[in-house]
Amino acid sequence: MPKRREDCLFCQIAREGAYVHKGKGFVAINDINPKAPVHVLVIPEDHVDTFRDVGEFDAKESKRMLEFIAETAEKVGLTDYRVLVNVGPTAGQTVFHLHWHILGGTGSAEVPSIVATAEAEA
Numbered sequence: 001m002p003k004r005r006e007d008c009l010f011c012q013i014a015r016e017g018a019y020v021h022k023g024k025g026f027v028a029i030n031d032i033n034p035k036a037p038v039h040v041l042v043i044p045e046d047h048v049d050t051f052r053d054v055g056e057f058d059a060k061e062s063k064r065m066l067e068f069i070a071e072t073a074e075k076v077g078l079t080d081y082r083v084l085v086n087v088g089p090t091a092g093q094t095v096f097h098l099h100w101h102i103l104g105g106t107g108s109a110e111v112p113s114i115v116a117t118a119e120a121e122a
């Protein structure tokens with residue numbers, strides 16, 4: 001079972017952030033630098049570095065995580081949206097605590113990709 005870390009930004013935000021949604025073991029926050037009209041991050045309270053380590057969550061938690069993502073999208077008023085995880089720096093991951101991007105609110109299929117974030121910030 002993954003544990004929280006003192007030196008991790010998203011561990012800290014999961015403890016004391018301004019949530020748009022909170023459930024057992026998971027929080028959702030607005031992205032500080034939104035790439036779509038609605039851009040929410042779903043963050044597990046327990047720390048794993050990347051999606052590669054998702055197996056550290058047990059089956060129940062993994063199911064809850066997926067359900068929480070869907071619940072969060074509904075809660076922020078989205079029916080159509082994109083769910084995205086950047087895995088590793090060359091794929092755009094900049095924060096090394098697993099998080100799921102929910103992007104939507106454009107009213108069209110043109111929800112922007114954020115895969116290029118790491119390059120843009122390099």
Ligand code: 5GP
Pocket residue numbers: 009029030031032033034041085086092093094095096117118
């Ligand atoms: P990644 O690039 O790792 O897939 O996503 C990290 C996301 O976290 C980025 O979209 C970035 O804008 C967001 N972010 C980074 N620092 C903060 C912060 O302090 N607060 C919030 N709300 N979002 C952050």
Ligand code: ZN
Pocket residue numbers: 004005008009010011012046047048096097
């Ligand atoms: Zn963390």
